[in-house]
Amino acid sequence: LRRPAADAVSRRLARAVSIDDVEAMARRRVPGAVWDYVHSGSDAEIAMARNREAFERVELRPTVFGAVATPDLTTTMLGRPAASPFVLAPTGYTRLSHHTGECAVAAAAADAGVPYTLSTYATTSIPDLAAAAPGGRNWYQLYLMRDRGVSLAHLEQARVHGYEAVMLTVDTVVTGMKRKDRRNGFAIPPELTPRTLAGLARHPGWVGGILTSEPLRFATFPEGSEHARWGVSNALREQAIRPEDIAWVKERSGLPVVVKGVLTTQDARVAVDAGADAVVLSNHGGRQLDRAPVPIELLPEVVDALGDRAEVYVDSGVRSGGDAAAALAMGARGVLVGRPYLYGLMLGGRRGVDAVLEILRSELERTMCLLGVPDVGSLGPQHVRLRGDS
Ligand code: FNR
DSSP: OOOOOOOHHHHHHHHOOSHHHHHHHHGGGSOHHHHHHHHOOSTTOHHHHHHHHHHHHEEEOOOGGGOOSSOBOOEEETTEEESSSEEEOOOTTGGGTOTTHHHHHHHHHHHHTOOEEEOTTOSSOHHHHHHHSTTOOEEEEEOOBSSHHHHHHHHHHHHHTTOOEEEEEOSOSSOOOOHHHHHHTOOSSOOOOHHHHHHHHTOHHHHHHHHTSOOOOOTTSOTTSHHHHHTTOGGGBOSSOOHHHHHHHHHHHOSOEEEEEEOSHHHHHHHHHTTOSEEEEOOTTTTSSTTOOOHHHHHHHHHHHHTTSSEEEEOSSOOSHHHHHHHHHTTOSEEEESHHHHHHHHHHHHHHHHHHHHHHHHHHHHHHHHHTOSBGGGOOGGGEEETTOO
């Protein structure tokens, strides 16, 4: 019997055994300007490079006499169960990576039993996303707007449509400058220039998807409104977020608040004192303040300072289950991934995101097995050392 020929997506996914493989293959699936927008860091990309260097410096130290063949990856995040300690980070304009966008990502997260975070700058609306991932654990990422009425409408929709938490991002007073976007003449929302048009011609699959789906737009805002038209414009966002705003978000949404983008122990304390239930140590994947601290390096100090007052999450540069194990051992409750799932989406739509989540899950499982830990809670500081530190 001859096996039926695998379709192109299955063939591609079968060759991708690591997130680095997915990344390398995804690059060829989308126009160069889209790739640059997703892949780039800000300014000289120093923070982005340091995020990876720091993870690579981590040594994992096994305690072999505790080993079990299939460690338990389940955990709780914000008091609710999750199948593994991964969270899908909010990313703006996700339908640029693949026309199935946010809905495909959230459905994959729901099946994998991990939370998905919808961005304020999403290309899918808050209710549509909830409908696409019934039973999923969805969180809503809030960019606070100067016009509080707009933010209030977002919080109200998030609450009504069953989102479990609000992630308030505080590191985007202005949008970081990605030099490649500037050189490419790339903007959000995208404009067609001779250069971008020339790039599109080489990617008929991507163009076909975009043309046959809903027009790309900032879908969390009412159609035709100033916010929908100008989306990421700095002037529309609140540019002076204060600790009191955390309490406001919490009170108005009635949901737990996760503050994303703190990068000092002092700011983490301020956020928790103001009512945050969790903080995400993040330098936005190296896309905002260049030369910002590296989240994983701050983690032990912040976990120590907050104790059990709040959960601590980390992102920026997580590319493997080994990276996740390192963060968990240093005290993180969970790790967020951004670009990895976008690469999966570029490569194979929903199936590409499934593949990325399975790579991360199985790598974490194998790493924990080899580290000799039976469950997530058993990972501790004894399992990590930063090479180069005394
Ligand atoms: C982001 N990120 C982000 N964060 C946020 O709070 N709101 C947003 O709208 C976006 N948009 C966005 C778009 C793209 C294309 C990327 C790559 C990232 C940051 C994101 O949530 C997360 O902090 C980083 O992606 C984590 O780093 P890694 O996993 O990409 O290295």
